[in-house]
Amino acid sequence: MFEREDETVERVIQHLRRPVAIDPGLDARVMREIAQAPPQRRRVKPLWPLLAAAAVLATMLVVRPWNWNAANTSDTLQFVLVAPQAASVALVGDFNDWDPARSPMRTAHGVWATVVRLAPGRYRYAFLVNGVEWRADPSAPAAKDDEFGTPSSVVTVGGRGT
């Protein structure tokens, strides 16, 4: 059968308390090995992390993905058009090269919607319904200078908490 737990613990303790025989010449051999070891070469810290950091910094300074004055933070905007009879609706505007294929809208029970991320600025846009019918956004200011005979709207993305 199994021995009792106390007996097992006691045997382990006895084993650990048993004196360990160590070769008296061990210390001398270890010290001799240390004395004979070749001198360590001084490690030179690699420069590439510094160079990489400098390159990234230089790129950022040249490209300037931010604009200190404009607080150039993008906004995510949802565009919505209620058009229950429409078979397709596309959002087109200054932010997608007026290309109907770039921002197709999805529908849920006739409510068409899409989300676009815009940098600060003023954008003209319109909805293209069924590929032929132009509609302005009823919930946005109208573009007053409509030079092409179809309605457009404008959206302004500001950099200071709009």
Add this chain to the structure above:
Amino acid sequence: MMLAALFLVTQVAVQDPRLERLDPDTRAAVVAVVDSAHGVGLPVEPIIQRALEGVTKGAAGARIVAAVRRLTVDLGTARTALGTSASEAELEAGVAALRAGATPDVLANLRDVRRPPLTVALSVLADLVASGVPADSAAAAVLVLAPKARDADLVEFRRAVERDIALGAPPAAATSVRVNVADVYSATNSGATPNPATRSRRPRP
């Protein structure tokens, strides 16, 4: 050297593949306008976008060329008023304000009283006019609010005016009332006293 620079400038526009959506004659004319704008340091992206808007909407080539030429002239006027440091977004908003009826002096005054960017302030001015507010009333209102109001305050001001107009208020009167409310609100938020010029400069009802 100058020839090389000129060649480079020309290539900038020629190589923009987006303009290939235009018919050859219209494209040549638009590229010439884009080159001209680029040569004098005006932003070309708004011009390209206007051409693309025209072709997507099926406008005739002559109409597209006229539109981009007019836009280029207006961008130049806006830059003169707003200064050479104005951003592309500010210039576009400046064009909208000019076309809404604001004078170049209004743009210059706005630049003097408000910390950049001016994009939202200029857009609010243009949008107010599009809502039916007389241009001089809209300009006066924005100039009163501009020194202290945040962009979000200006947008809220515009929405409030539009709501009042939708409920039947005369546009100029709605602007006049709302500008006083917004000025007091801005002053309260900033810890300053309301603009003493509000009374004398507020839009005429």
